[in-house]
Structures are given as structure tokens and as C-alpha cells.
Amino acid sequence: MIATQKPIEIRKVTESRIHQVDWDNLGFGHVFSDHMLVMEYHNGEWGAPVIQPYGPLHFSPAISSLHYGQAIFEGMKAFRNTDNEVFIFRPEENAKRMNHSAERLCMPTLPEDVFVHCVEQLISLDRNWVPTLDGEALYIRPHMFAIDEYVGVKPSDSYMFVVFTSPVGSYYTSELKVKIEHHYSRASHGGTGSAKAAGNYAAALLPTKKAQDEGYNQLLWTDAESHEYLEESGTMNVMFRKGNTIMTPQLSDSILSGITRDSILQVARDWGYVVVEKRIAVTELIEGLRSGEINEAFGAGTAATIAPIRTICLDGEDFNLNEYSTWEFAPKVALYLDRVKRGRENDTHNWNHVV
Numbered sequence: 001m002i003a004t005q006k007p008i009e010i011r012k013v014t015e016s017r018i019h020q021v022d023w024d025n026l027g028f029g030h031v032f033s034d035h036m037l038v039m040e041y042h043n044g045e046w047g048a049p050v051i052q053p054y055g056p057l058h059f060s061p062a063i064s065s066l067h068y069g070q071a072i073f074e075g076m077k078a079f080r081n082t083d084n085e086v087f088i089f090r091p092e093e094n095a096k097r098m099n100h101s102a103e104r105l106c107m108p109t110l111p112e113d114v115f116v117h118c119v120e121q122l123i124s125l126d127r128n129w130v131p132t133l134d135g136e137a138l139y140i141r142p143h144m145f146a147i148d149e150y151v152g153v154k155p156s157d158s159y160m161f162v163v164f165t166s167p168v169g170s171y172y173t174s175e176l177k178v179k180i181e182h183h184y185s186r187a188s189h190g191g192t193g194s195a196k197a198a199g200n201y202a203a204a205l206l207p208t209k210k211a212q213d214e215g216y217n218q219l220l221w222t223d224a225e226s227h228e229y230l231e232e233s234g235t236m237n238v239m240f241r242k243g244n245t246i247m248t249p250q251l252s253d254s255i256l257s258g259i260t261r262d263s264i265l266q267v268a269r270d271w272g273y274v275v276v277e278k279r280i281a282v283t284e285l286i287e288g289l290r291s292g293e294i295n296e297a298f299g300a301g302t303a304a305t306i307a308p309i310r311t312i313c314l315d316g317e318d319f320n321l322n323e324y325s326t327w328e329f330a331p332k333v334a335l336y337l338d339r340v341k342r343g344r345e346n347d348t349h350n351w352n353h354v355v
């Protein structure tokens with residue numbers, strides 16, 4: 001039983017849009033399923049969730065999230081196997097992280113069971129929208145934003161929690177070229193880097209665009225204080241394999257604690273790799289690339305699971321890794337996690353939430 005849950009009101013579409021979808025060209029994030037879930041917070045409590053047709057929301061231009069950025073989000077995926085079973089990957093972790101983000105942005109939290117139940121009911125109604133082919137998934141985007149109609153800087157009293165979903169193809173296809181950034185920063189100590197706060201992504205757009213204009217796909221962010229230690233790559237956590245060791249920057253308040261990161265590290269331990277979470281200096285990375293001791297480098301996140309990094313640029317000098325297909329760890333863990341998420345592998349860690 002979900003003690004804290006108010007019954008979900010369901011207003012179904014009169015006609016599904018599912019037949020209009022070009023399933024062979026899903027891309028990422030621009031096709032939306034029939035329904036969305038909306039729940040409002042007023043006078044210190046959450047109201048009843050409503051599942052309603054996906055579409056525009058109406059609010060005043062004075063709502064505070066548009067001006068002062070009280071806006072947070074989550075990103076997660078659901079998968080469907082050939083037996084028509086639907087699995088959501090580790091949604092409890094997204095519920096926890098959304099609350100972590102909410103606390104940092106001075107927003108109300110949501111009981112974890114309510115979060116999971118809301119997502120589950122929405123997916124259950126739109127289960128035909130969950131793709132079944134390899135590489136595809138239903139991307140789920142829960143988010144929360146302030147809706148007080150008030151032009152003053154203070155924590156809003158009212159909020160909207162919305163979940164919509166989007167069938168997606170695979171996110172990144174090619175091997176990435178990344179540039180080590182040592183002028184701009186993504187997040188600083190004491191800031192909001194460990195929250196999935198909308199403003200963090202706005203601040204990263206210009207530096208990322210500059211790198212893209214120079215021919216790189218993404219940035220490899222360094223710490224804001226010294227720019228000597230690695231943080232993340234784009235909107236992914238970053239990992240390296242050095243022989244039998246999987247290395248990744250240790251979590252801090254400037255690093256987003258990725259669920260993919262956590263899952264990969266767990267699998268690496270299961271497989272007998274040594275997992276090292278520590279501050280990784282740019283100099284250590286470059287030495288490892290020069291000597292050939294670093295054999296793999298990749299981003300980790302829900303959208304791509306694993307995004308192989310082929311080239312790393314420091315101060316105009318490119319360092320290359322071998323072809324992704326020759327790596328021993330990342331391709332194997334990507335395939336393994338994909339199989340777990342699709343219910344094709346023994347789910348030893350109880351990661352799948354069955355809808």
C-alpha cells in the first residue's frame with residue numbers, strides 16, 4: 001500500500017496519436033506519448049495526481065521558476081521485452097535524487113513511493129508507447145517547478161510536478177571527441193552541481209557550444225577552483241579503465257551522482273575489477289593516455305548508458321584511444337546493463353521495477 005498516495009485521477013485521450021509516430025526515426029526527445037501526469041503543491045501539501053492528455057500547460061509569465069530558476073528534473077527509462085513485460089530501471093534512485101535536488105533548491109520533497117507510483121501508473125497507461133527494439137526505450141522525464149505568481153526572490157509556495165514520456169532511439173552513436181575545459185566551470189563547491197537543477201544546464205551551453213565550434217562533441221569539465229581535477233563529461237559521469245582498475249571522480253557537491261555510474265561500478269566490482277573513486281588529476285589522465293596505460297574512457301548516463309570517448313584534447317593537443325570495439329570493459333558492461341534492463345539477464349541486484 002502507498003500510504004501517502006491520493007488516488008490518481010485519469011483523463012484519457014479520446015484518440016491515441018501512436019499511429020502517427022515514425023518508429024523508424026525516433027531520434028531523442030521530440031516524440032511524446034499520449035499522456036502526462038500533473039500534480040500541484042499548494043498550502044504545504046501535494047494535491048491529487050492527474051493523468052491527462054499530453055499537451056501545453058497554462059500559467060502566468062510571472063511564475064517564479066521562469067525568473068529565479070526553481071526548476072529540477074529527472075531522467076529515467078522504461079523498456080519492454082517481447083513478452084510485453086515493462087521494466088523501469090531503478091526508479092527509487094530517481095525518487096531519492098529528485099528529493100536531494102528539491103532540498104538544495106528549497107523546494108518541497110515528494111514521498112519516494114508516490115514518485116514511483118505516479119511514474120508506474122503513467123507508464124502502465126501508455127505501455128504501448130514503450131519501444132521493444134534494441135537501443136530503444138521510453139524516456140521518462142519527471143520534473144518540478146515553482147508556480148507562484150509573484151515577482152520577488154523567495155522560495156515559491158506552490159509547485160507543479162509533471163511527468164511526461166518520450167519513446168527514443170539510441171542517444172549517441174559515434175565515439176566522442178572531448179575537450180578538457182579549464183576556463184569555464186559546470187559546478188563549484190557549495191553550488192548546485194549535485195542537483196539536477198535546470199540552471200546548471202543553461203550555464204553549460206555556451207562553453208559546450210564553443211567546444212563544438214572547435215570540432216569537439218563535449219567538454220570534460222574540471223573543478224571550478226583549480227581546473228586540475230576531472231569532474232564530468234557533458235551531462236554524464238566519466239570513467240576510465242587502467243588495466244584491471246575502473247577509475248572515476250569521487251562524488252562531491254559539484255558532481256551529479258549518476259545511477260548509471262553507480263550501476264556500472266557495481267557490475268565492475270561483481271566482475272572482479274578494482275573500483276577506484278578518487279580525485280583524478282588532469283595530469284594523471286594525460287600521463288595515462290601518453291603511456292597507453294589508460295585503455296578506455298567513457299561517459300555514463302541514462303540517455304546513452306555508455307558514451308565511448310575516443311579523443312581527449314588538452315590545450316590544443318589531441319590524445320587518442322583505441323577503437324571502442326577493441327575495449328574489454330565498456331562494450332561488455334553496456335551490453336550487460338542493456339540486457340538487465342530488458343529483462344534478459346538475471347537481475348541480481350533487483351534493479352528492475354516491473355510495471
Ligand SMILES: *Cc1c(COP(=O)(O)O)cnc(C)c1O
Pocket residue numbers: 075196232234235236237256257258259260261300301302303
Ligand atoms: C543526469 C546526469 C548524469 C547521469 O545520471 P544518470 O542517473 O546516470 O542518468 C550525470 N551528470 C549530470 C550532470 C547529469 O545531469
